[in-house]
Amino acid sequence: SQTIHQWPATLVQPVGSPLSLECTVEGTSNPNLYWYRQAAGRGLQLLFYSVGIGQISSEVPQNLSASRPQDRQFILSSKKLLLSDSGFYLCAAKTIGEWDTDTQYFGPGTRLTVL
Amino acid sequence: AQSVTQPDIHITVSEGASLELRCNYSYGATPYLFWYVQSPGQGLQLLLKYFSGDTLVQGIKGFEAEFKRSQSSFNLRKPSVHWSDAAEYFCAVGRNNNDMRFGAGTRLTVKP
Numbered sequence: 001s002q003t004i005h006q007w008p009a010t011l012v013q014p015v016g017s018p019l020s021l022e023c024t025v026e027g028t029s030n031p032n033l034y035w036y037r038q039a040a041g042r043g044l045q046l047l048f049y050s051v052g053i054g055q056i057s058s059e060v061p062q063n064l065s066a067s068r069p070q071d072r073q074f075i076l077s078s079k080k081l082l083l084s085d086s087g088f089y090l091c092a093a094k095t096i097g098e099w100d101t102d103t104q105y106f107g108p109g110t111r112l113t114v115l
Numbered sequence: 116a117q118s119v120t121q122p123d124i125h126i127t128v129s130e131g132a133s134l135e136l137r138c139n140y141s142y143g144a145t146p147y148l149f150w151y152v153q154s155p156g157q158g159l160q161l162l163l164k165y166f167s168g169d170t171l172v173q174g175i176k177g178f179e180a181e182f183k184r185s186q187s188s189f190n191l192r193k194p195s196v197h198w199s200d201a202a203e204y205f206c207a208v209g210r211n212n213n214d215m216r217f218g219a220g221t222r223l224t225v226k227p
Contacts (some may be wrong), residue, residue, distance in 0.1 A: 004158075043205065043219040044159075090158055102147050102166070104207075104215060106158040 002027040004107035006091050012113045019064075019078040021110050023091030026072070033074040034092040034104065035066055044090065050074060086114045117142045119208050121218035128196050129226045136191040136221050138206030148189040149207040150180055153220075159205060165189065176200070201225045 003026045013019060025031055035047040046059045048066035056066050063082060067075045074091060088111050092104040120139045128134050140146060147166050151159040163174025170182040180191045189206060203222045209215030 006158075044217040046215075088156075092159075102209065103149070103161065103164060105161065106151070108158045109156070111156065 002031070002093055002095060002105055004091055004093050004105060006089075006107040006110050008110060009108065010111045010113075012115060013081050014115055015083055016080045019076070019081050019085070019112070021076040021089055021091075021112070023074040023076075023107055024072055025074075025093045028072075028093065028095045030071060031093040031095050033068065034094070035074065035076050036090040036092065038088040038090060038109075040087070048076070081114045083114050086112055088112075117146070117208055117214060117216050119206050119216050119218040121204075121206055121221050123221045124219070125222045125224065127224040127226060130198050131195050134191075134193045134196045134200070134223070136204050136206075136223070138189045138191065138218060139187050140189065140206070140208040141187065142208055145184075146208045148180075148182060149209075149215075150174065150178070150189075150191050151205045151207065151217075152176075153203045153205065155202075162191070162204075196223075196225055198225045198227065 005024045007022045032051050034049045036044040037047055038044050048058055050056050050068040053068050064078050088109050090109045091107040094104045118141045122137050149164045150162040152162050153159045162178050163172050163180055165172050165182045173179050178193050180189055182189050201223055203220045205220045206218040207215055
């Protein structure tokens, strides 16, 4: 079964600073990968998804970007953080081509606080 | 467009009591339906899912959910709640690659 790692677990950054959050997946190949944001007291908002290396789709226009440099690595970035970027960021993976498809599995999340 | 509604933002039940969390969905075709649980500061853990077949599905931790097409519902149930079940629960719907939608969540508090 797949395991999803996220780094770092928590992060406190000043407004205007850059951001890089990393997600790596073990135990599967060629997964679909997703970045979600969960604001306090809210549900999950899909930010980006990727169906392959270098392929990124953005769901919500914002000052964040995503990249997929390797098959099982997904990175969320920003050049200049805003206060509104604070939240809990979750990475998810979905394996394609097996019985258990169409099921997203989540990493442990990264808590980002922008001050 | 697909959507998911969880009508109850917060539910409180006593330990040992039964639990039902509501989920209603809107979807153009037969959906895939999911329930996830999230403990504070943690990621989401899959409890159960419905793709097809038997409309009553069993999940982990003693949870079950029933798909009712006529009511567009997929309610989550547990006959006897344990204190460790206190968490936030999310219903989700989707079928194709990347159109999964989550409800806003229901926070469960368990009283001793």
